[in-house]
Amino acid sequence: MKASAISHSNIALIKYWGRQEDGGRGMNLPLNDNVSMTKEGISGGSKLMSHTTVEFSRSYEMDSMVLEGRELTGRELERVRLVVDPLRTKAGVEEHFRIGSRNDFPTAAGLASSAAGFSALAIAASSALGLDLSREELSTWARLGSGSAVRSLHGGFVYWHKGSSHETSFAEKVCQGAPFPLNAVIAIVNEGRKGVSSDVGHEHAHTSPFNSIRTELSQKEALLVRDAILDNDLRTVGSIAERNSKYMHAVMMTSDLPLYYWQGETLKVIRSVHAMRDRGLEVYFTIDAGPNVHCLCRPEDALEVQKELEGGEHVLRTIIARPAEDPHTIDEHLF
């Protein structure tokens, strides 16, 4: 009863911020449908990938997990059980688990490490347990560990239906990369951990006066972006993604636990993107719950965007990413 999987991180084009009240903490039901690109790093030495091995065995006296060489305890291990327990019950298995997981990119710096991790976890755990579940169902279990993990259960472009219950809040593939050639040039300005985790931040979204407008607009924009992806319309996808990202940060900054994920370097990259666009380069930014900036452009413009970004001293390094393949099991185990 041992299996391993890899899964890629994702970048939201329409953001998930704040949870449905009835959904409670454990369910991670978002306030609005949202859209993302599952991303594979193709430069900078990082595939933006999580590799996770799960084993159930009578020889284990307790559940345990090692993430990046660190033994998880308390709340962190509890989050893992939120995903594994229902699968273990479904399979009628009582053995304890041992899990190992590694990311090939910085953890908790707004690059959605938890999304890749919990997605790989759901795939590896269900495989180790001998369960044959659809991607859509697996996405609902990954969601219990981290909301945005739901979207990493598919490669390419992904639509997360907010739903109103555990079963109805799942991820669906919009398309693989082909009909919409897109690159994200990620400007990394800080690789440290976030001060406030998004898990905590979500709880405060409703205290911002802008939260309900953001939610309402995002619900509409999710549909617009999905259509524009299928129409290969970068201008629409990019301009909506850019403003949707700002709506989220406006909510974050004005909640009663004000969250300032931006840094000075973030603002400099924003200005660079405007400057590039002003001189005709079609590039748009989006920023997750962290200081780093994803710059969305056509693959043929990615090197120029990269060069421009790396010209600034405020950018530590960049990673170019493209739509990733579907996550899947692999034979290579971490232990």
Place this chain on the structure above:
Amino acid sequence: MKASAISHSNIALIKYWGRQEDGGRGMNLPLNDNVSMTKEGISGGSKLMSHTTVEFSRSYEMDSMVLEGRELTGRELERVRLVVDPLRTKAGVEEHFRIGSRNDFPTAAGLASSAAGFSALAIAASSALGLDLSREELSTWARLGSGSAVRSLHGGFVYWHKGSSHETSFAEKVCQGAPFPLNAVIAIVNEGRKGVSSDVGHEHAHTSPFNSIRTELSQKEALLVRDAILDNDLRTVGSIAERNSKYMHAVMMTSDLPLYYWQGETLKVIRSVHAMRDRGLEVYFTIDAGPNVHCLCRPEDALEVQKELEGGEHVLRTIIARPAEDPHTIDEHLF
């Protein structure tokens, strides 16, 4: 027919951002009532004051004005005429004017130089013309040059009634400084000119999805802040001012001419203010249309706040300001 006046800058506690549509450009009628402190610098070598001399004379063949040694032309001179022409007409005078004006602080860097300037202009011009107008009426004429100038026609704390016509949009004094001892420690992080003037920015406020909520909340908060000033309630004034300022910047950043007045240094000062408050110092921030930050605190805490702010390399210098006296005419002419 020559007179001079001094007037101080002001810092909004409830912001003016965006104009009533029917008011048109020339009228500067705000979307919501707003509140400010007219401020006198008491450290840092700047009183945050404008000194303006106006003379009408047959010897002048055209209207002219020198601001900070620079001869104004075009749109800038037009704005001056918007204030002076109605006063000249009211006085039945046909002579051209010559005006000189100087600020003792950086121009157009979010320290409301235009507010002090147009307020001093209204006072000096009306005095030179021999008009005896109330402060409230004078405030309406200053408003035509720059919206926020309306508030500098009084010292202390000031309430700008948004009104719905030229006559009904005027400034009223809430109180002089005494009942509410307040200092603003201004963290100057950049002394350069703004990229986009607030005059242009106002025109785009309505394109932000958050504009109407900001307006509605600000209208309520203006009344709350006025009452809290009279109650000497710093916690209420400070916390409302701080969030109201963030509402304005959220609108600015999400309008279709996105305005990012914040810089990295601005974010660092925001974090300093949170850190100071976390350890029990009662201090709140507010940010106008520029990168500099006003930190509001009790006079007895101002030196500690100043020390903390100046400890950061990102702060160029600070100015401590207190509620200013009323603006008034003076005998000293600039030419």
